[in-house]
Each structure stands twice: as C-alpha cells, then as structure tokens.
Amino acid sequence: MPEYTYECEACEIFFSKLFTREEYDKKGSKVRCPECKKGKKVFRNYGDDNIQTNVSFALSECKTLGHYAEKQTAQYGKYQVEDMIADFKTKKTEPSKQLPEGMSRMEKPKESTSWTPETKKRRKVNR
Numbered sequence: 001m002p003e004y005t006y007e008c009e010a011c012e013i014f015f016s017k018l019f020t021r022e023e024y025d026k027k028g029s030k031v032r033c034p035e036c037k038k039g040k041k042v043f044r045n046y047g048d049d050n051i052q053t054n055v056s057f058a059l060s061e062c063k064t065l066g067h068y069a070e071k072q073t074a075q076y077g078k079y080q081v082e083d084m085i086a087d088f089k090t091k092k093t094e095p096s097k098q099l100p101e102g103m104s105r106m107e108k109p110k111e112s113t114s115w116t117p118e119t120k121k122r123r124k125v126n127r
Contacts, residue, residue, distance in 0.1 A: 006042045008033035 004024060005016045013035055019028060031042055062068040073081050099105065 004044065006031055006044055008036060009041050011036045
C-alpha cells in the first residue's frame, strides 16, 4: 500500500498516511494534520513519498529485447530458466575433417598481425 507524505501549513510538521489508490482518490485531498487538527491546508511532499509501481508489459508492448525476455522467462521456474540458458550457450565442437566440395581451409599466417592505432590529424591553431 503506498505511503503518502504531507506537510502541515500551520505547524510545519511532516506526517504520512497509508492509502490504497482508490482511498487516495476519495480521501487524499481531505487529509488534516494529526497534531494541530486545524482545518488549515496540508501539502503533499512528493519527494518523500514511498510509492512503488509494478509495470507489466504485454508482449506487443515490449519495446526492448530485455522487456521481451523478462516477460517470456516469467512463465518458467528458476531452475528451468537456468537449464535453458545452459543449453543455449555456445559449445565447442570438433571441426569436421572433410570440407564441402569447393571449399578450402585458410592457412594460418606465420607472423601475427600487428595492429597500430591510426594517427590523429592535428588542427592548426589560428592566433
């Protein structure tokens, strides 16, 4: 249940109330200060509110691959997901001895390739 934080205009204290969303829609604007109980106005302090939302996407609403993966894996158990991940990992296999017709293996170079960074062009400074 969300916790809504208020500040009293008269005595300047902070207090909080717990409401469901439906209760807040009905009673949220009629809250009074528990200390001074005056009819003075209280203000919501949005920065201190402890409101958490839980958003669930439909598969058609997923915008990223991560959202889609979370939605799909939510229907499986923890151990089933771990087994699926282990099955999809790339496994090394022995290269086939015989290549298809028309293909040949590349020979490894005798010397390793050395990579050098590209030199940056310097701009002239006009003074």
